[in-house]
Amino acid sequence: MLFVDIHHRLGAFDLEASFQSAGRLTALFGPSGSGKTSIINIIAGLIRPDSGRIVIDGKTLVDTAQRSFVPVHRRQVGFVFQDARLFPHLSVRSNLLYGRWFTPQAERYAEFGRVVEMLGIGHLLARRPALLSGGEKQRVAIGRALLASPKLLLMDEPLASLDDARKSEIMPYLERLRDETKIPIVYVSHSIAEVARLATDIVVMTNGKLAASGPTGEIMRRLDLLPPEEVGEGGAVLDMKVLGHDEAFGMTVLGTRAGEMRVPRIDRPLGAAVRVRIRARDVMIGTERPKGLSALNILPGRIAEISQVDGSQVDLKLDCHGDILVSRITRQSFQTLHLAIGREVFAVIKTVAFDRANLSPGAPLVLTSD
Numbered sequence: 001m002l003f004v005d006i007h008h009r010l011g012a013f014d015l016e017a018s019f020q021s022a023g024r025l026t027a028l029f030g031p032s033g034s035g036k037t038s039i040i041n042i043i044a045g046l047i048r049p050d051s052g053r054i055v056i057d058g059k060t061l062v063d064t065a066q067r068s069f070v071p072v073h074r075r076q077v078g079f080v081f082q083d084a085r086l087f088p089h090l091s092v093r094s095n096l097l098y099g100r101w102f103t104p105q106a107e108r109y110a111e112f113g114r115v116v117e118m119l120g121i122g123h124l125l126a127r128r129p130a131l132l133s134g135g136e137k138q139r140v141a142i143g144r145a146l147l148a149s150p151k152l153l154l155m156d157e158p159l160a161s162l163d164d165a166r167k168s169e170i171m172p173y174l175e176r177l178r179d180e181t182k183i184p185i186v187y188v189s190h191s192i193a194e195v196a197r198l199a200t201d202i203v204v205m206t207n208g209k210l211a212a213s214g215p216t217g218e219i220m221r222r223l224d225l226l227p228p229e230e231v232g233e234g235g236a237v238l239d240m241k242v243l244g245h246d247e248a249f250g251m252t253v254l255g256t257r258a259g260e261m262r263v264p265r266i267d268r269p270l271g272a273a274v275r276v277r278i279r280a281r282d283v284m285i286g287t288e289r290p291k292g293l294s295a296l297n298i299l300p301g302r303i304a305e306i307s308q309v310d311g312s313q314v315d316l317k318l319d320c321h322g323d324i325l326v327s328r329i330t331r332q333s334f335q336t337l338h339l340a341i342g343r344e345v346f347a348v349i350k351t352v353a354f355d356r357a358n359l360s361p362g363a364p365l366v367l368t369s370d
């Protein structure tokens with residue numbers, strides 16, 4: 001459990017944030033200059049807040065009312081930055097082992113072999129950082145942070161300097177990190193795709209103030225919280241189960257609360273939990289079950305909430321037997337179809353909305369933990 005309640009002034013910038021998160025990966029999300037890095041620095045102990053309290057897993061790191069402040073070197077936090085910051089003159093193995101020196105023997109829990117295996121960097125151990133790709137460097141940087149056996153991992157835009165191909169290469173490792181270790185992670189990002197896939201909880205900052213915080217599914221469907229350039233990426237994030245594979249058509253069948261959905265085949269076993277992002281712009285509304293459509297996925301639901309976005313668009317929240325979908329449609333369609341709260345409708349989801357990047361092992365799939 002992460003508890004943060006802080007107030008701090010940095011020149012003309014006033015930072016105020018109060019949130020708690022029970023999640024394993026808490027994303028700090030918000031535009032540039034909203035205060036994300038400052039919060040990370042306060043949690044790390046690099047900045048002493050003017051006032052407030054920070055408690056992680058029952059351990060108080062800061063409590064200004066009690067004049068208590070655990071210094072940075074006693075917090076046992078692991079850092080991963082945008083750039084890997086590896087030592088160029090040391091091999092990957094020595095870079096990894098370096099992190100261990102700072103942790104007393106008795107408190108070392110991270111095992112070298114296991115960390116190397118989890119991050120898939122065994123074949124790189126003898127190399128110098130200059131001979132690694134950007135994605136490989138970041139995996140080594142994560143390994144170095146983990147081998148210090150941190151009690152908390154702070155990641156400040158760890159994927160920001162990587163291209164899309166390297167990002168998708170490293171995502172599965174971050175998912176394993178989230179699911180296989182018990183270390184709470186605070187993760188700064190301003191990418192919806194990243195946050196939707198990785199976060200269990202999201203804290204949204206705007207201009208030094210908390211805009212909202214809560215579980216990923218709840219925050220992701222609040223399109224009003226997203227910056228204009230990212231609104232198209234917003235929508236529902238749902239946990240589904242793999243029900244079967246249809247080899248003849250190369251499809252996977254997923255179970256939702258409102259029925260089955262078919263997506264391009266994913267390599268997950270039967271029963272596995274997957275997290276699926278369905279963008280609001282990919283959900284159309286039918287007042288009757290549509291026929292003769294190429295879209296494979298049609299879920300029945302009821303309009304639970306209506307919010308007018310601007311003169312021309314409307315957002316609808318659809319309660320599909322407990323799974324909440326979001327649909328952004330034109331005000332014209334909204335009026336023509338006479339939509340209203342409580343109305344039974346059909347959500348039509350284009351199959352193409354499920355590209356592989358949007359499918360990830362969901363939170364319930366904890367592989368191991370010790």
Ligand SMILES: Nc1ncnc2c1ncn2[C@@H]1O[C@H](COP(=O)(O)OP(=O)(O)OP(=O)(O)O)[C@@H](O)[C@H]1O
Nearest residue numbers: 010011012013030031032033034035036037038039
């Ligand atoms: N030491 C300081 N003195 C004065 N202002 C500061 C100081 N440090 C940060 N700021 C200001 O505080 C604000 C928040 O900065 P911060 O780096 O926390 O934002 P951010 O959300 O992490 O942004 P980015 O995504 O660009 O990294 C900025 O306006 C910044 O200029």
